[in-house]
Amino acid sequence: MPEAGFRLNDPVFVGEELVMLRDQVRRFVEKEVTPNGEAWEREGKIPREMFRKLGDMGLLGMQHEEAYGGTQMGSLASVVFGEELSRSTFGGFTAAVTVHTDMSASHITRVGTPDQKARFLPDIISGTTVCAIGVTEAGAGSDVAGIRTRAVRDGDDWIINGTKMFITNGVYGKVVVLGARTDGIEAGARGISLFIVPTDTPGFNVTTKLEKHGWLCSDTAELSFEDMRVPGENLLGEMNRGFHAIMQGFEHERLMIGAFCAGEGAKAIELTLDYVRTRRAFGKSIWDQQATRQRLADLASKVAMIRALTYQTAAAKDAGQPVSRETAMIKSVGPEILHDVVHGCLQLHGGSGYMRGTPIERMTRDARILRIGGGATEVMLEEVAKRM
Known part of the structure; x- marks a missing residue:
């Protein structure tokens, strides 16, 4: 029987380790999120210390390798994590955290080089650096192949120009995993690459902090890039395989x-x-x-x-x-x-x-x-x- 309210039993393949994880996240939500979420909604911002606290508890590294501070617990662990965060009733908090853990930095673990992982993952996993994913554009949402942000080679670097829209963690985040076109628009899906871009890179601009219907405590940005120079070593994965x-x-x-x-x-x-x-x-x-x-x-x-x-x-x-x-x-x-x-x-x-x-x-x-x-x-x- 559920322990209280409406709680369903875990599937039989959810072992003791994940049950302990659920209890840990539940206690964090009850202590840190539930009492403070309304204030975050009014401010339109989640304190950075919340990410650091989650990092201190080892909860930001479940998709990442142990060599960089992660725990490599897999998809079931992420589902348990996301479900318990969602029970907080603050969807913006859940979105901001899981964009960081599961939707942006996970690209670095999946296709990054050892050097890229060593440079970026420890601070991301500790919560010192908050990460965002920059794919969506005003004219390219579900149609990812239609993105127009352009990256052009210049020696060993890339020069990036364009815009991104509806980017969670885009205002206060410190690193963006950015999708850009490295081939002509006619190449469609075959001409897109990923880059790791620190937000203090010259030419990176937060154009607008967007006001939303919901998810009020998560920050959402329109971004623009004007002749933004990104080192070649920040190309993430294979060129044109983004x-x-x-x-x-x-x-x-x-x-x-x-x-x-x-x-x-x-x-x-x-x-x-x-x-x-x-x-x-x-x-x-x-x-x-x-x-x-x-x-x-x-x-x-x-x-x-x-x-x-x-x-x-x-x-x-x-x-x-x-x-x-x-x-x-x-x-x-x-x-x-x-x-x-x-x-x-x-x-x-x-x-x-x-x-x-x-x-x-x-x-x-x-x-x-x-x-x-x-x-x-x-x-x-x-x-x-x-x-x-």
Whole structure:
């Protein structure tokens, strides 16, 4: 039986080490995030010390090698991590941390040289340096092959010009893994490369700190690059093979979004159960209404299904099996389920659920982006169809 509220049992393949990890992250969230998240939402900024505290606990290195301070715990560990962070009810915090751990710096571990890993990973894993991924542009979101930021050789260096949009950690981060075109636009996906770019590089500009509908405590930037000179040694992976690396990163990102949907959905149901069992209307609790019980039972079942698919896919990925189809399924279905869950839960909260400052109202706003970011639902359905 769940220990409290709405908590599902871990799959049988989740061992003691991951159970201990879950408890560790849960305690961190209860101590550091829950009491302070509202202030971070108002400020539009997460204190850098939160990253350092996570680093001190060894929680920023699960995708990275032990030689550089990581723990190499794999995809299941990341899913546990993301699910517990999501239960904080502060989606912006979850996004900022997991972009750092699982969606940007992981490229350095995956395709970086030993020198690049030694230069950048220790500070990233310790939380001293916060990392971002710079792929999306105003005219190239789900269509990664359409990016136009251009990198041109100049001796041993690269000169980069262009813009990036909607970059999480782009305002206060210190390193960006940047996608740029190193061949003509006609080369499409075959002409993209990745670069490691410290944000103090001359020509790197934070054009705008963007104001968002949700995820208010995470910083999101529009970036521009004007004749930005990047050393050749900062080319990440093979030239013109960046699209392949980005797609590998998206596969893991979509898995993490499944964890977000599972954690946020379960927490929304837990909060709503607490509310409907105490709120009375027409002489009895809202929970005593059959329609309420059945609605929550339906939503809880859907959360359990997306959670099961996410965990099973993570286990398959750790076992070396191909999971592109499954991660596309997770990304296409998970955010749609979460959308139904948070809106259904807000409805059961009545007027109080519509008030700013309540967790369910914030979670409803935060959940909306998951149907867009990391590949829009419609694009993901096509990815599933191509693999059928």
